[in-house]
Amino acid sequence: MSLLQISGVNKHFGAVQVLNGVDLTVEAGTVVGLVGDNGAGKSTLMKTITGIYAVDGGDVQFSGESLIGVAPGARRQRGIEMIYQDLALCKQQDVAANIFLGREPVKWAFGFLPGFVDKARMDEDALKMIARLGARIPSIHRPVGMFSGGQQQTVAIARALTFNPKLVIMDEPTAALAVREVESVLKLIRQMRDEGIAVILISHRLNDVFEVTDRIVVLRQGRIEADLQTRKTQMREVVSYIVGAH
Amino acid sequence: MSSTDMIAPTSGWRQLQFFFDSKLHVRLESIIVLVVLGVAMSVLSPYFLSVSNFLNILLATSTIGVLAIGTTLILCSGGLDLSIGSILGLAGVVGAYFCVELEWPWFMAIVGALGAGxxxxxxxxxxxTRLRIPAFIVTLGMLGIARGIGLIIAPNGGAIYGLPGPVIYLGQGRPLGIPSPVIILAIAAVLSHYLLAYSRFGWHTLAIGDNESAARATGISVESLRRKLYTISGMMAGLAGLIFMARVNAGDPTAGYTYELTAITAAIIGGTSLFGGKGSILGAVIGALIMGVLQNGLNLLAVQSYYQQIAIGAVLILAVYIDQLQTGKEKKA
Structure with a gap:
């Protein structure tokens, strides 16, 4: 049984058919690169996995259970995390608030007042997570909007990894990063795979895709154009599928 | 870098700011402004510094304070509620109508005012949330609708007089020497402060005001949260209407005219962002108090009320300017 099984997924916005009978499976502990031209439907496909968009047809199964009708929050609880291209951070909130967004632990204040957000525990866990990622952040109490692009990326990644995900979708995680930061993200992806986490990597940077993936899936005009073993293909072949010249 | 460096900022002033911001959830600057104003007024007027005058200021602030609490929650969520002044008027009329015109028991005034709000x-x-009409438009429409309904309910558009004693006590009573509206404001402020600063509800409110799509992606049900927030804001306006009605012993359909703007002013002076994601309930109360102290002090100094309006306008602009300077500095640091 595959961890993620997408079968025959359709999605349209008004008259525009964005996804057209897409089939895709992802196994645990593998890294799948999802490539394609702008407007090929990559982000839309990913958002049907996270539940931001409802599918118009077809099925999305995770660990053998259908996700149709399951809300985004519930899908996160089942182990699906996505790191968005724009990072989806609340820029005026601090590190812990962002990492635990939507999943804040609560405690009883003074032993009898219910529902208090457990900030101390969140800060402690946030620090641990940042340290585990080997990142440096000036202060976890600063609003994350004051951080550099790489530091913000770290917070977004920490949010995805804190709750032991089974599948992590990364949308252009390296696009806005400096060279050294790209290396650490790629290293992190390998580390996740070694821990048995499945990763879907959306990227325009084919060098990065070839460096870390096991498979490369090409999406073109809302259809799966090719599903290739990274070891057995070359950049030229992938590019020809992307532009539809194969 | 040790882990303690990652937790606390270094300089003394910054540390103090940080303590107020993250532990007390109120901005140090707004407290300083309030204290400086208080000291200045004490020096300028011999009548300012007394317990009874302080209670006067608190009493005069209570209605706007309660409104500013609801407004703060709404602004934090990136929303806007222009209808609260009109809702205040409507709530008073409904409350008074229930217990005077319909002769229902006195507590129905409370039910009516809070319920209508x-x-x-x-x-x-x-x-x-359901028709996706901008909050500005909807609440601007409600500003007219609520005012109109209040005027229709009140006989000949005039005020409803003759409230029962227990209701009047809510506005004019002094349990333990403290005016009841001040006690009501204090309770509302403490509960709402907990809600915004310490509960998941409040954290999510800040999150949707900060980055709505990010909040939605993490599974926060944005629309349902917004519906709750506007209901709370309306209920706070109802509570303010109850206080107002009880203080003047009448359900007045014209009460609360332009109060929504005063409430927004109080919230922003208290450090709440007009654009969402940042705010403080205690700050809003302090913002309302800053305006109250200004008005009271200038009254004691026999300054014409026209000048008071100028002073409050200037304080509002100055407060936002100082905030921007701060934010700019932090970004550079």
Whole structure:
């Protein structure tokens, strides 16, 4: 049984058919690169996995259970995390608030007042997570909007990894990063795979895709154009599928 | 870098700011402004510094303070509620209508005022989230609708007089020497402060005001949260209407005219962002108090009320300017 099984997924916005009978499976502990031209439907496909968009047809199964009708929050609880291209951070909130967004632990204040957000525990866990990622952040109490692009990326990644995900979708995680930061993200992806986490990597940077993936899936005009073993293909072949010249 | 460096900022002033911001959830600057104003007024007027005058200021601030609490929650969520002044008027009329015209028991005045407020806010929330009409438009519409309904209910558009004693006590009573409205404001402020600063509800409110799509992606049900917030804002306006009605012993359909702008002013002076994601309930109360102290002090100094309006306008602009300077500095640091 595959961890993620997408079968025959359709999605349209008004008259525009964005996804057209897409089939895709992802196994645990593998890294799948999802490539394609702008407007090929990559982000839309990913958002049907996270539940931001409802599918118009077809099925999305995770660990053998259908996700149709399951809300985004519930899908996160089942182990699906996505790191968005724009990072989806609340820029005026601090590190812990962002990492635990939507999943804040609560405690009883003074032993009898219910529902208090457990900030101390969140800060402690946030620090641990940042340290585990080997990142440096000036202060976890600063609003994350004051951080550099790489530091913000770290917070977004920490949010995805804190709750032991089974599948992590990364949308252009390296696009806005400096060279050294790209290396650490790629290293992190390998580390996740070694821990048995499945990763879907959306990227325009084919060098990065070839460096870390096991498979490369090409999406073109809302259809799966090719599903290739990274070891057995070359950049030229992938590019020809992307532009539809194969 | 040790882990303690990652937790606390270094300089003394910054540390103090940090303590107020993250532990007390109120901005140090707004407290300083309030204290400086208080000291200045004490020096300028021999009548300012007394317990009874302080209670006067608190009493005069209570209505706007309660409104500013609801406004702060709404602004934090990136929303806007222009209808609260009109809802205040409507709530007073409904409360008075229940216990005077219909001769229902006195507590129905409370039920009527809070219920009318909450219902108007609930309707705001429905239109904003289900029909996706901008909050500015919906609450501007409700500003007219609530005022109109209040004027229709009140006989000949005039005030309803003759409230029962227990209701008047809510506005004019002094349990333990403290005016009841001040006690009501204190309770509302403490509960709402907990809600915004310490509960998941409040954290999510800040999150949707900060980055709505990010909040939605993490599984926060944005629309349902917004509906609750507008209902709370309406209910706070209802509570303010109850206080107002009880203080003047009348359900006055013209009460609360332009109070929404005063409430927004108080919230922003208290450090709440007009654009969402940042705010403080205690700050809003302090903002309302800053305006109250200004008005009271200038009254004691026999300054014409026209000048008071100028002073409050200037304080508002100055407060936002100082905030921008701060934010700019932090970004550079």
């Amino acid at each position: 909450a219902f108007a806010g609930f309707v705001n929330g429905q239109f904003i």
